[in-house]
Amino acid sequence: MQPKVAIIMGSKSDWETMKFATEILDQLQVSYHVEVISAHRTPDKLFSFSSQAVDAGYQVIVAGAGGAAHLPGMVASKTRLPVLGVPVQSKALNGMDSLLSIVQMPKGIAVGTFAIGTAGAFNAGLLAAQILANNDAALAQRLDAFRQAQTDTILENPDPRED
Ligand code: RP5
Numbered sequence: 001m002q003p004k005v006a007i008i009m010g011s012k013s014d015w016e017t018m019k020f021a022t023e024i025l026d027q028l029q030v031s032y033h034v035e036v037i038s039a040h041r042t043p044d045k046l047f048s049f050s051s052q053a054v055d056a057g058y059q060v061i062v063a064g065a066g067g068a069a070h071l072p073g074m075v076a077s078k079t080r081l082p083v084l085g086v087p088v089q090s091k092a093l094n095g096m097d098s099l100l101s102i103v104q105m106p107k108g109i110a111v112g113t114f115a116i117g118t119a120g121a122f123n124a125g126l127l128a129a130q131i132l133a134n135n136d137a138a139l140a141q142r143l144d145a146f147r148q149a150q151t152d153t154i155l156e157n158p159d160p161r162e163d
Contacts (some may be wrong), residue, residue: 001055005032005128008049008075010065012036016087018064020118021086028129028142039071040089046071050078060128064121066090069101070113082112082131084124089117098108 009018018034021099035056037157039048053061053075053157061121064086070087095116103113112127114120131141 001031003031003033004057004059004132005030005125006049006053006056006058006060007034007062007064007125008030008037008071009088010041010069010071011040014064014066017088017121018062019064020121021064024122025129028139028146030129030132033130034160037071037075038044040068040160044086046074047078050075053079053081055114058123058129060150062067062083062086062121062124062128064088064124066095066098066101067084067101069098072102072113073109073161076105076109076111083110084112084114084127086114086120086124087116108153125152 007021009015009020017032022032022034032151037049039046058081060082061075063072063075066088069087070086076083084103085096087102089095090097099113099116102111105111108115114124129139129143133143
């Protein structure tokens with residue numbers, strides 16, 4: 001079956017971060033497509049992927065990039081699908097460059113922006129699942145169960161000195 005989620009990233013070096021988006025999608029049994037698409041190294045591929053994303057059957061795109069991270073914004077400019085942008089932690093500026101590049105979209109083209117690094121990647125995968133759950137009752141149940149399990153883990157063992 002054609003996956004409804006595309007997870008794209010600017011470089012193979014982003015995978016160590018972006019794999020956290022796939023972790024939660026695996027847990028929630030949501031299928032996805034993963035691919036490296038670089039805004040500056042493969043601009044034509046970026047354009048063809050983004051302009052064909054609706055027809056390809058995707059419903060949400062998770063896009064991670066670092067540094068001058070223009071991938072999420074450029075993809076969003078070529079598709080009406082929701083784009084969830086993940087700032088990958090860069091070496092030079094610890095991801096502040098990535099964050100500001102993604103979050104400061106000018107008015108008129110929307111990109112959802114997440115936390116820098118692995119938490120952001122995980123939460124982007126989580127929100128992608130939540131978007132799909134609007135039209136998927138079984139997925140909605142799995143999400144409810146995930147959240148309840150997370151709550152129970154804390155309530156059942158609130159002593160910070162114990163694991
Ligand atoms: C961006 O430049 C990528 O998203 C990556 O985070 C960063 C560094 O890429 P590499 O030089 O490791 O390929 O395009």
